[in-house]
Amino acid sequence: MAGQYWLLKSEPGNYSVDDLKRDRSTYWEGVRNYQARNFLRDSIKKGDEVFFYHSNADLAGIAGVAKVTSDGYPDPSQFDPKSKYFDPKSSKEKPLWYVVDIQFSEKFPAVIPLENLKKIKALEGMPLLQRGQRLSVQPVTRAHWKVIFEEFPGR
DNA sequence: GCCAACGTTGGC
């Protein structure tokens, strides 16, 4: 199957696109929502591409692009009592939470603000733009992915 | 900091 597209949210105060650019790669730890977990465990595959989204930021919006470099695997932080993501309900035999590895691809010269995305007719129906939606891992259709690059050629 | 929307927990 051809590569799929996703949007991953991060609070830049916690981990920003600049952090990813510096690190070059990371694993997307700390997702503790079952719907998002299912995407990480079952759906996201090595080779997929993701928008790096800044949430809870001075300027909320899409900040860059990254590439997925692994399929989902158990989130190591859930087993670490010292981690803020530690989950005593999880076990190595039956892990609850998953991560994928991602690699830096591109930082946009300017964040594409959520506000601007909302104005684009062709993006209607995109999960990100739905009222009250707060899923931190979301699928992005190929059509929406393309529209965003077309609408913001210089980003 | 506010608060609406949503997810999770736990008593029954």
Add this chain to the structure above:
DNA sequence: GCCAACGTTGGC
């Protein structure tokens, strides 16, 4: 299994 209470997310 219901649902109120509580906690979290995230835009503003």
